[in-house]
Amino acid sequence: MxxxxxxxxxxxxxxxxxxxxxxxxxxxxxxxxxxxxxxxxxxxxxxxxxxxxxxxxxxxxxxxxxxxxxxxxxxxxxxxxxxxxxTPSPSRRTRPEPETANTETALETPAAPQLVEVAAEGFIPGEDIGVAIIVTHTDASHTGHARALLETAQFDASPTGEVVLIGRVSGNYEIVRHP
Structure with missing residues (x-):
């Protein structure tokens, strides 16, 4: 202006x-x-x-x-x-409303995300476990087993295809590769 x-x-x-x-x-x-x-x-x-x-x-x-x-x-x-x-990146800008056709069309449902389970052993029971690329946290079970569900796209964000589970109390960590 x-x-x-x-x-x-x-x-x-x-x-x-x-x-x-x-x-x-x-x-x-x-x-x-x-x-x-x-x-x-x-x-x-x-x-x-x-x-x-x-x-x-x-x-x-x-x-x-x-x-x-x-x-x-x-x-x-x-x-x-x-x-x-x-400025906002083009993928983040609000998209204009699609033009509506005169014919009725069925609503398309988005595809369900593909999930990948990540698991490791050796954690202190009940311990908070970080999942790196840290996108979420999970808790260790009463046996010390940790598990997290990630979307495939989250794994794709890692150039190495690796996720690290980190015990915030025990210091234990496990490196898990994308299958």
Missing amino acids: SRREIRAQQQQGQPPVTLPLVVVTVEKGGTLIVTVDGSLFAPEAFAPAWRRSDFGRIMDRITDQRRTPVRVEVHESDGTSFTDII
Whole structure:
């Protein structure tokens, strides 16, 4: 939007267009502190702190939630900074409503996800087990057996096809390969 258009809006009593402001502060160790319009945007509970490698995922999550472009300010630990506008990725934008035909069609039901079971032994009974690529948590049974159900697409997110089950108390871990 040009300055002339903004001034015209202001003269007509309309407020100027504003974008959500995302401020990313990079700390010395490479961790990120992220705020959206002044409110902290933190990782999920028990997840590690944001890292540089999480930047794309963070921006996708923020633009997906708001379904709008955002203004991003990144402040590096060495004092440099940059500003950019990030738009929602095309796959995350709302899709236009499909054109309706005059003929009636049956509603298509989405295909059921394909699940893959991941299991390992040697955990402390009742122990919380992390499943890495950590997409979920599960509990060990009373015998120390851990099991998680994952969608095939979740396995596909791992270039190695591996999932790691990690015992948060015992420290035990098992690496399981996609069959």
